[in-house]
Amino acid sequence: MLHLTIEFSGGAELLFGNVKKHQVELNNDTKWTIRELLVWIKDNLLKHKPEMFLQDETIRPGILILVNDSDWDLLGNLSYELNDNDNVTFISTLHGG
Amino acid sequence: MLHLTIEFSGGAELLFGNVKKHQVELNNDTKWTIRELLVWIKDNLLKHKPEMFLQDETIRPGILILVNDSDWDLLGNLSYELNDNDNVTFISTLHGG
Amino acid sequence: MAHNLTNSEIERYSRQLIIPDYGIESQNKLKSSSILIIGCGGLGCPSALYLSTAGIGRLGLVDDDTIEISNIHRQIAHDENKIGISKAQNLADRCKALNSLVKYEVHNILFTKTTALNLIEQYPFLFLSIYCTDNVITRYLINDVCVLLGKPLVSGSALKFEGQLTVYNYLNGPCYRCLYPTAPPAHAVSNCSDAGILGPIVGMIGSLQALEAIKVVAEIGTCLNGRMMIFDGFDFLTRIIKLRPRQIETCLMCKSVLSRENLTKKDREEILENFDYIEFCGVSNYNDKSINISIL
Amino acid sequence: MAHNLTNSEIERYSRQLIIPDYGIESQNKLKSSSILIIGCGGLGCPSALYLSTAGIGRLGLVDDDTIEISNIHRQIAHDENKIGISKAQNLADRCKALNSLVKYEVHNILFTKTTALNLIEQYPFLFLSIYCTDNVITRYLINDVCVLLGKPLVSGSALKFEGQLTVYNYLNGPCYRCLYPTAPPAHAVSNCSDAGILGPIVGMIGSLQALEAIKVVAEIGTCLNGRMMIFDGFDFLTRIIKLRPRQIETCLMCKSVLSRENLTKKDREEILENFDYIEFCGVSNYNDKSINISIL
Ligand SMILES: [Zn+2]
Ligand SMILES: [Zn+2]
Numbered sequence: 116m117l118h119l120t121i122e123f124s125g126g127a128e129l130l131f132g133n134v135k136k137h138q139v140e141l142n143n144d145t146k147w148t149i150r151e152l153l154v155w156i157k158d159n160l161l162k163h164k165p166e167m168f169l170q171d172e173t174i175r176p177g178i179l180i181l182v183n184d185s186d187w188d189l190l191g192n193l194s195y196e197l198n199d200n201d202n203v204t205f206i207s208t209l210h211g212g
Numbered sequence: 213m214l215h216l217t218i219e220f221s222g223g224a225e226l227l228f229g230n231v232k233k234h235q236v237e238l239n240n241d242t243k244w245t246i247r248e249l250l251v252w253i254k255d256n257l258l259k260h261k262p263e264m265f266l267q268d269e270t271i272r273p274g275i276l277i278l279v280n281d282s283d284w285d286l287l288g289n290l291s292y293e294l295n296d297n298d299n300v301t302f303i304s305t306l307h308g309g
Numbered sequence: 310m311a312h313n314l315t316n317s318e319i320e321r322y323s324r325q326l327i328i329p330d331y332g333i334e335s336q337n338k339l340k341s342s343s344i345l346i347i348g349c350g351g352l353g354c355p356s357a358l359y360l361s362t363a364g365i366g367r368l369g370l371v372d373d374d375t376i377e378i379s380n381i382h383r384q385i386a387h388d389e390n391k392i393g394i395s396k397a398q399n400l401a402d403r404c405k406a407l408n409s410l411v412k413y414e415v416h417n418i419l420f421t422k423t424t425a426l427n428l429i430e431q432y433p434f435l436f437l438s439i440y441c442t443d444n445v446i447t448r449y450l451i452n453d454v455c456v457l458l459g460k461p462l463v464s465g466s467a468l469k470f471e472g473q474l475t476v477y478n479y480l481n482g483p484c485y486r487c488l489y490p491t492a493p494p495a496h497a498v499s500n501c502s503d504a505g506i507l508g509p510i511v512g513m514i515g516s517l518q519a520l521e522a523i524k525v526v527a528e529i530g531t532c533l534n535g536r537m538m539i540f541d542g543f544d545f546l547t548r549i550i551k552l553r554p555r556q557i558e559t560c561l562m563c564k565s566v567l568s569r570e571n572l573t574k575k576d577r578e579e580i581l582e583n584f585d586y587i588e589f590c591g592v593s594n595y596n597d598k599s600i601n602i603s604i605l
Numbered sequence: 606m607a608h609n610l611t612n613s614e615i616e617r618y619s620r621q622l623i624i625p626d627y628g629i630e631s632q633n634k635l636k637s638s639s640i641l642i643i644g645c646g647g648l649g650c651p652s653a654l655y656l657s658t659a660g661i662g663r664l665g666l667v668d669d670d671t672i673e674i675s676n677i678h679r680q681i682a683h684d685e686n687k688i689g690i691s692k693a694q695n696l697a698d699r700c701k702a703l704n705s706l707v708k709y710e711v712h713n714i715l716f717t718k719t720t721a722l723n724l725i726e727q728y729p730f731l732f733l734s735i736y737c738t739d740n741v742i743t744r745y746l747i748n749d750v751c752v753l754l755g756k757p758l759v760s761g762s763a764l765k766f767e768g769q770l771t772v773y774n775y776l777n778g779p780c781y782r783c784l785y786p787t788a789p790p791a792h793a794v795s796n797c798s799d800a801g802i803l804g805p806i807v808g809m810i811g812s813l814q815a816l817e818a819i820k821v822v823a824e825i826g827t828c829l830n831g832r833m834m835i836f837d838g839f840d841f842l843t844r845i846i847k848l849r850p851r852q853i854e855t856c857l858m859c860k861s862v863l864s865r866e867n868l869t870k871k872d873r874e875e876i877l878e879n880f881d882y883i884e885f886c887g888v889s890n891y892n893d894k895s896i897n898i899s900i901l
Contacts (some may be wrong), residue, residue, distance in 0.1 A: 274789025
């Protein structure tokens with residue numbers, strides 16, 4: 116099994132029943148990239164408003180994805196292949212002050 | 213070889229040529245505990261004032277030792293046996309405000 | 310070493326002058342630098358107070374708002390008997406009482422394409438802090454002007470128990486647009502009026518904006534360019550994340566700047582003129598505070 | 606829900622009341638609580654300002670010092686024309702201008718065995734911040750009084766570009782003495798006068814002390830008891846470390862408290878009386894600022 120920690124912050128957790136941290140296990144018969152993980156999250160963790168999470172099959176603008184505290188853009192974006200024990204975090208940008 | 217990251221902060225780095233982070237390799241023919249590491253640090257890294265670092269064969273009061281961000285007291289204190297890639301940090305307590 | 314500090318300045322700043330990593334050279338640089346703070350609310354207050362007491366040469370304060378009763382639980386420069394007064398003016402007055410050696414400039418204006426470029430051009434070093442009722446459009450606009458003028462941008466934001474902090478457009482780090490090439494849908498943006506904010510959170514982030522601004526100006530230490538601090542004050546968790554580098558191929562602004570030798574004033578004006586911020590952000594004007602939406 | 610807030614309070618605190626994790630219940634608890642701030646300098650200023658604007662019921666401010674010119678680069682409640690004035694009084698005045706609904710109490714006293722117990726006994730919730738010229742002896746004394754009275758202690762400290770923050774004596778977390786059973790050698794202790802301090806660092810730590818105090822009082826979130834935040838502002842690194850639990854077997858104070866059913870006032874006085882703080886810390890009196898040593 117592929118063990119992942121999935122975290123939400125900056126308000127993104129409100130789409131997920133206000134739970135900030137999720138431990139998940141995925142069947143690793145096939146390879147998992149972020150692309151597939153996004154769909155899995157939408158189908159399995161998301162409580163409501165899918166359009167606030169995904170847009171055009173990628174993350175909606177204003178949410179930053181991190182893998183082990185690094186911007187996913189450094190790792191190949193949607194094509195990054197997940198490893199066991201990866202931490203994937205979704206951070207909604209804050210605008211207040 | 214035993215690879216350790218040794219860090220100093222809160223002012224403790226001043227005893228070590230103002231270098232906060234040291235990467236060291238120790239010959240692991242024998243086991244290394246914090247007890248032995250303290251002596252090794254005194255002999256190999258310390259620049260001056262050994263009495264400001266060690267007292268009565270342990271760390272001097274006012275410096276906290278952390279192994280991988282945990283208080284050494286949780287891990288057996290002087291007897292903790294070091295593992296490869298451990299991070300050992302020495303933090304001098306600050307008193308200002 | 311040679312310096313341009315008076316004896317009274319040396320006395321006043323003595324406790325920072327004796328820090329080995331700071332010293333008289335940093336104080337000299339601070340004294341000869343200017344910083345512009347955009348937004349004189351929750352983040353702007355501590356930022357301005359600490360930059361002022363630290364001895365920055367010139368401090369510009371921008372805000373077109375007046376003080377409201379619901380501001381003062383977190384905006385620690387605004388006294389309860391100042392309701393209705395200009396935030397920028399009041400913050401300048403408070404700073405002046407702390408340190409009259411600093412030159413203060415008050416700008417009671419709304420940031421638009423026309424005002425932004427002229428104003429920011431006047432400040433050799435720029436430091437950003439957005440006020441609470443702010444909108445996404447102002448963030449993109451300030452970012453773009455900073456990129457066009459090659460000025461670093463210390464960005465803080467806070468909501469509820471959370472805070473975010475980074476330095477945009479500095480050295481090899483990304484700008485705001487490199488990180489967020491597309492604006493979020495307008496209904497997905499929440500602010501302090503609808504989601505709330507705790508005072509100590511803006512206190513922490515605003516203080517750290519002052520710290521990063523001092524480090525940029527004095528050219529010391531390692532700033533948060535290319536990194537971002539994320540703070541969760543409810544569970545007390547901090548993390549510092551690694552960001553993508555400047556996106557010279559794809560970022561609309563970074564590309565425009567790096568593809569030419571020297572931008573003229575006219576070039577900059579044209580680039581801004583050709584970009585439709587209102588359409589890009591899906592809002593109705595530069596001061597759009599009207600969208601009242603469910604939180605996220 | 607039932608609450609004791611007036612309409613004007615609801616308006617003033619509205620932006621924190623609407624935070625789902627805070628709400629009206631937290632505000633009620635804040636309003637009916639007291640906090641004592643020991644030290645009205647670099648950390649005490651932002652702590653007091655944010656606790657005051659947030660609407661704490663009663664705020665006690667302790668300091669026997671007067672404002673000096675070398676304080677004002679970091680002590681943002683002390684205006685430059687207030688040199689020579691009592692720090693505690695001036696901080697209370699500044700807080701009152703921000704929020705007159707809070708009850709302020711000024712204590713221009715030095716903390717000694719005799720004064721400490723009486724004073725802290727009056728405050729149901731205690732919140733600590735030590736002023737810059739402070740010494741180790743006061744830290745042990747305040748800690749011990751808090752342990753004897755069963756009060757949590759929010760502890761912050763800062764030097765140069767660094768800061769440390771934790772909550773002592775709260776739930777299962779250690780007290781200061783659990784962590785440091787032996788005092789450091791007096792010549793190994795440096796303070797802001799000899800090592801220096803940057804304003805935004807105390808701004809950050811002081812703001813976070815207010816945050817932790819609010820969380821303790823409102824009983825929300827996860828506080829830093831059993832953990833400590835270490836901040837290096839020069840390289841911008843944060844870490845949160847895990848501390849040992851309360852040392853009921855070996856800590857002199859925790860042991861005294863836990864070995865008896867109920868401590869009487871007389872018991873507490875005796876325990877303090879029997880401990881020689883001056884000898885333990887190797888200093889000459891309770892206000893020992895005389896040791897001028899090489900940094901560390
Ligand atoms: Zn860019
Ligand atoms: Zn104890």
